Amino acid sequence: MxxxxxxxxxxxxxxxxxxxxxLPPDASLDFTALRDMLDVTDGNLSTHLSKLENAGYIQVExxxxxxxxxxFVSITEAGxxxxxxxxxxxxxxxxxxxxxxxxx
Amino acid sequence: xDEPRVPLTPDEAKAALxxxxxxxxxxxxxxxxxxxxxxxxxxxxxxxxxxxxxHFVRDPNILSKIxxxxxxxxxLGTLYIVRRIxxxxxxxxxxxxxxxxxxxxxxxxxxxxYVTRPTGMLLSMVIALWAMFGYVVSGLFYRxxxxxxxxxxxxxxxxxGYIIFPAWFNLWMAILGGGSLVAAGLYILWAWR
Numbered sequence: 245m246x247x248x249x250x251x252x253x254x255x256x257x258x259x260x261x262x263x264x265x266x267l268p269p270d271a272s273l274d275f276t277a278l279r280d281m282l283d284v285t286d287g288n289l290s291t292h293l294s295k296l297e298n299a300g301y302i303q304v305e306x307x308x309x310x311x312x313x314x315x316f317v318s319i320t321e322a323g324x325x326x327x328x329x330x331x332x333x334x335x336x337x338x339x340x341x342x343x344x345x346x347x348x
Numbered sequence: 349x350d351e352p353r354v355p356l357t358p359d360e361a362k363a364a365l366x367x368x369x370x371x372x373x374x375x376x377x378x379x380x381x382x383x384x385x386x387x388x389x390x391x392x393x394x395x396x397x398x399x400x401x402x403h404f405v406r407d408p409n410i411l412s413k414i415x416x417x418x419x420x421x422x423x424l425g426t427l428y429i430v431r432r433i434x435x436x437x438x439x440x441x442x443x444x445x446x447x448x449x450x451x452x453x454x455x456x457x458x459x460x461x462y463v464t465r466p467t468g469m470l471l472s473m474v475i476a477l478w479a480m481f482g483y484v485v486s487g488l489f490y491r492x493x494x495x496x497x498x499x500x501x502x503x504x505x506x507x508x509g510y511i512i513f514p515a516w517f518n519l520w521m522a523i524l525g526g527g528s529l530v531a532a533g534l535y536i537l538w539a540w541r
Binding site: 248253255258259262263265266267268269270271272273274276277278280281314316318331334335337338341342 | 362368375376490
């Protein structure tokens with residue numbers, strides 16, 4: 245049975261994971277683009293990224309592009325699995341409620 | 349409080365799934381419009397016009413000028429798309445490697461053509477095959493089954509057209525070669541809209 249993941253379910257982290265899971269397999273996302281997409285502050289995003297990184301769900305890479313510091317974020321295999329399981333658990337809950345609604 | 353309580357209610361699950369769907373759509377739109385499908389689209393259009401002209405224009409001098417103009421336009425389009433990708437915020441880990449790979453491919457294809465001196469239809473086929481080899485390998489770098497499959501399918505069209513329909517090769521290449529690339533580019537844009 246798929247497992248809910250408390251760490252992922254927090255709304256900002258859920259959207260972070262959804263965005264990173266939707267990226268093509270070889271790609272990562274710029275911190276600024278992610279911040280703008282989620283409409284959160286730098287500090288807020290950093291806090292959530294740290295939690296996901298500590299759980300091993302995402303990878304944060306700091307590098308230089310054209311001599312400018314850049315931070316790129318990507319999902320790990322463990323993160324993708326946990327996210328897919330969380331989505332499956334949400335879907336299952338919804339299916340159960342709709343089938344019990346029909347029978348009950 | 350930071351962490352949600354579990355188990356969730358069906359309404360909370362529904363809201364979470366809607367949020368995931370919206371973010372996924374946003375991300376895919378960003379990835380698609382960042383540029384990747386436009387590469388395929390631009391070179392598909394170049395093939396449709398170039399091979400299409402090859403069917404109707406008989407003068408090789410005029411034809412080579414048409415191809416030159418189209419290739420320059422394709423190259424300019426490619427440079428513009430690379431700029432767009434850089435600005436999109438999406439970083440392709442193999443992007444630089446693929447760029448170097450294409451440069452090496454063009455160099456080796458050029459050397460191969462210089463040494464073997466193919467002409468006419470054979471030259472068109474050789475260039476098209478090298479390009480599709482590039483698609484297949486780029487697909488492997490990007491872990492994109494779609495791109496590699498597209499390269500293999502168009503390769504099959506090229507070989508079949510060359511062997512079975514040599515009299516119609518240019519038209520065949522314009523419709524099935526270039527047409528497949530255009531269709532694939534449009535499909536990605538549609539699927540990730």
